[in-house]
Amino acid sequence: MDREGGDITYTDMIQTIAEPSKIGQYFSGSHVLVTGASGFLGKLITEKLLRSCSDLEKLYFLIREKKGKKIEDRCLEIFDNIVFEKLKREQPKFRNKVVFVNGDCLKPDLGLSNEDKEMLLKNVNCVFHCAATVKFDEKIRTAAYINVRATRDLLKMAKQMINLKSFIYISTAYAHCCRKDIQEVVYDTPITGEKLLTLLETCSDDFLDKVTPTLLGEWPNTYVYTKGIAEEVVGSEGKGLPIAIVRPSIVVGTAKAPIAGWIDNMYGVTGITVGIALGLIRTLHCKKDCLADIVPADYVINSAIAAAWSVGSKESINKEVTVNNNEVTVFNFVCSTQTQITWRIWMKYSEQHLKRVPSPLQLWHHFFILNSNYFMHILCVILFHYIPAYVGDLLALCIGKQPLLVKGYQKIGKFTDVISYFAVRQWNFSDQNTQNLYQCLNSTDKDTFGFNLKEFDWDAYFYTFARGGRVYLLKDPLETLPQGRIKYIKLIFMHYALIAVLCAIFLWFCYRMITLIL
Structure with a gap:
């Protein structure tokens, strides 16, 4: 008769010591600036950094006054969102690390006061530029001021930040949707950001409305057009900086963290799905066998945080591409290269x-x-x-x-x-930089900041997605x-x-x- 517990060996009694998080160490003691912190991805990046990189020193929360509400009141409302509940449980004193900064990306120099600007220039180590207008039918002036001018002005500030370690620009995989093949490079655009902004300063709104179709050319709307122009600005203004562009495709609700299925907007596929659920939307012009390049939001922000670590620590993502060189590193974050979701x-x-x-x-x-x-x-x-x-x-x-x-x-x-x-x-995306970035992570960071979609369970995710739309949007x-x-x-x-x-x-x-x- 076998002795009870005889299958247990001495190795089972040894506690496994997890590798320290390289990303956590990178952000330890850092001062991080997040623009667009009240937006969907901005909230998630803020929450993830405060919860999983708990040793960071300060997080600067760029936010504008809205509808007569002071920024402190707006921030308190934002932190009342359920997406921050896990953070409140794990890091109850997190608000001591948050600094509210009054800014507006629609204004020149992000609407910053001289005092706030000096504070950011002196202290900030890492920048996540998430702010954008995502309205597809936005007027060209508004879209360009928020998506292009604010990016240019923030880059000019970044050049003066004495302790800058990394700058991450959140773009979109469709910034150059007029191309069929989209590589991880910064593409030239028909007009530079500076020329577009000069045009805006010299033309009336009526004239701009008339010439918008000519300006857009093959781009379908002002959102993707101005994001493409903004990338040109990053490529020209960002050379020599520790900078990277992260390009997610169609961003949908979270898969796991901090809450499964969380989303706070009706954009894109999410709006279509909710419309179907309510019995309102009954038809869509769509090619069934084209790829639906959707990516969960928590995976997107994990890849952005990992990209910041990569460019900031000068981590080589492959033999051919060494980050933090004179060229801007680009990470396409898509699912179509790993799973075929039509x-x-x-x-x-x-x-x-x-x-x-x-x-x-x-x-x-x-x-x-x-x-x-x-x-x-x-x-x-x-x-x-x-x-x-x-x-x-x-x-x-x-x-x-x-x-x-x-x-x-x-x-x-x-x-x-x-x-x-x-x-x-349908587009053909390259994402070798993104895949190589994931392979650079150690086991701890793959667990905490994972973004690998190769073995992603889409069937289970769509159930989470359906529940999330019901609970958090409806x-x-x-x-x-x-x-x-x-x-x-x-x-x-x-x-x-x-x-x-x-x-x-x-x-x-x-x-x-x-x-x-x-």
Whole structure:
């Protein structure tokens, strides 16, 4: 008879000592500036640095006054967000490290006072420039001031920062979407940032509105256009600085940390998915077998933090590319090189998991059609969006309510048209720098700051994504699932009952026409 515990050896009794975090050591004692800290990625970078790099000295939180609220009040509201709950538990005194700085990226020199500017120049070691306007239909002047001029002005400040170790610019993988093949390099643009800003200073708003299509050229909107121009500014102004550009593709909710499925905006794929969940959006112009290059937000910010460590510690990411040289290092953060998620797969997972977490806020049974043919898409828009909207608004008027559906679907149409540009095209991204960066991490940093998508469980993630949209965007807690399931069943019945009635009317009409002819 085997002795109890005989399978335990002496090696099992030795406690494994984890490697120290190189990234944690890099940020120890550092003063970090985060722009756009009130935005989606800005919140996540702020939370991650304060929680996982707890030995950093100060984090400067650039934020503007808004709607009459002082920056202190705005910051307190931001830190009340659920995304900071884990940080509050693990680092209850984290606010002692946060310095609120009044700034506005729409203004020259980021709207900084002389005192604040001197403080930042003297103290800051690491910069994460996340601030941007992400509105695809933003006026060219506003988009260029926030995305281009603010980047230029911050880079000029960075050159004067006596203790600068790293500067990370958060761009987008679609900054050069007019190219089919996108390498990890800084591309030339038809106009430099300086020339664009000079043009803005000399032209009226009316004139700029007229020439915007000419300026954009092959770029589909002012967002990606100005991000591309901003990269040119980083390439020209950032030479010689410890600087890198991180280009994520379509950013969606978090996969794991600090909360699974967290998101705070309706942009892009997220807005489409929520619209489907509510039964509002029923068609999208999209090529089903094109790749849906989506990436979880927590993986994006982990890659950005790792990039800061890499350029700041002069860590070579491969034999050919040594960071912190005279050229700006670029990291494309995409999923398409590691996992092939097509729009067809996205739709399959979305439908599968939205059924598991139905919301009582749902307006109609969700059905959704991916149309590769544009004219079929327009037909579906008329049949499934506008006809029901006009009928609904007519009923609203009859009972004395304000008609809202037609205006709502006009906005939805503009939104889906923007998404369609990226859903009917496919790009070939290179991400060798990003993959090599991941291999540079030790085991501790891979666990804490991991961003490898090679073995990512997309099926499980889409369930997390569906729950996150329900809880954090619709503000509908999971406690209402029983009511949601009851309503879901009712809406299915109503949906197919309506189809049966419409089919019966159509057949009756056909029968009447035939009898009249005969």
